[in-house]
Amino acid sequence: MRITLNVWRQKNAQDKGGFEKYDAPNVSEDMSFLEMLDVVNEGLISAGKDPIAFDHDCREGICGMCGFMISGVAHGPESGTTVCQLHMRKFKDGDELWLEPWRAKAFPVLRDLTVDRSAFDRIIASGGFVSVHTGSAIDGNAIAVPKPAADLAMDAAACIGCGACVAACPNASASLFTSAKISHLALLPQGQPERDRRAINMVERMNAEGFGHCTNIGECEAVCPKEIKIENIARMNRDYICASFKDRPAVARLAD
Template sequence: MNLILHVWRQKNASEKGRMERYEANDVNPDMSFLEMMDVVNENLITQGSEPIAFEHDCREGICGSCGFMINGIAHGPQRGTTVCQLHMRHFKDGDELYLEPWRARAFPVIKDLVVDRGAFDRIISAGGYITAHTGSAPDANALPVPKTDADRAMDAAACIGCGACVAACPNASAALFTGAKISHLGLLPQGQPERSRRALAMVAQYNRELFGSCTNIGECEAVCPKEIRIEVISRMNRDYLKAAWKDRSALRDDQAETEPKAGGRR
């Protein structure tokens, strides 16, 4: 099949980008979307042009590296699928496809379809972990976890941090990502001691990165390749509001505070 691609080309972060038209001919329906892009790029290289930059790594749908907009939908039309696992059989001969990078102030474009998702890393490093050393895996039943909690934590933990939620959100909000990370740990017993602090720190970072605010529309869960549900946003809201209310006097004294209260950690 033959396709027409309109691709966002941008040399670097400071240059202004534009859409450019390419033809992808003799596309094999068994190719993944990224394999089709590889072929387009090989042709571009043979012609002496700059290949289209896109991020990718495992190509198994689990690393979270790949992703861009296809006709205005993050990761393309197939639900619960990353771009690398999206196959060309879902497209028709003659289709015109618009490929654009994730758009958000917090995700500046590095080149073409590649964006800097460092904001997600900073949200994680603000509190998306358990401070105590947990050692190797404990005995299966040493720490009982209700089955439903384990399942919901696992569902949230499936987040691969691809950024599709931010890209799809009309507000460019990172609520689904932050909510997934907060819920994943907040549902498990190991996550309880730091539950409040985690919500405060991660949400603060999410706000500092200038993502938009959630309006509960649900575009994020529709494009999430791991099908994480907006229930996690609600959990984040609950954890944050509880923690912020309990901690509001501490928040007021923030400016004067020189040493963090929960100090002594590495």
């Protein structure tokens, strides 16, 4: 099949950027979307032009490095799928597609479809962990975890940190990402000792990074390649409110 691509080209963070049109003839339906772009890039290099820069690594939908908008939808038209796992059989001959980077103030564009998502790392660094030094753990089976709790925690922990939720949200909110980590740890006994401070610190950090607020639109859940549920956001809000009552100094800090 033949596909026409309009790709956002932007040399660096300072450049204004704009769309450029490319032709992808001879696309096989067994190709992944990124393999199709590889072929386009080989052609660009042969023609002495700069290839399209896009992030990717594992190409099996788990590392979370890839992702861009395909005609306005984060990771493209197939639900529950990262762009590296999206295959061309989901498109048809003659399709014209528009590829854009994640658009959010907290994710500055580095080049073309590549953005800086280090804000996510800083949110985790602010509290997305259990403080347990190597060597200080008790026997694994000494902590009983009810199977339903373990399963729910796993559902939340499946987040790959790709940023699609932010890109899809009209407010560019990182609530789905942040709440997935808060939920994962709040659902497990191991996460209880730090549950309150984790909720406060992570939400505070998320706001400081310049992400917008959640207004329950649900776009994030719709595009999440790991199908993380927005009930995690409800859990985050509940934990945050409870923690705010319990931890007044933290609330005072937030009011500053």
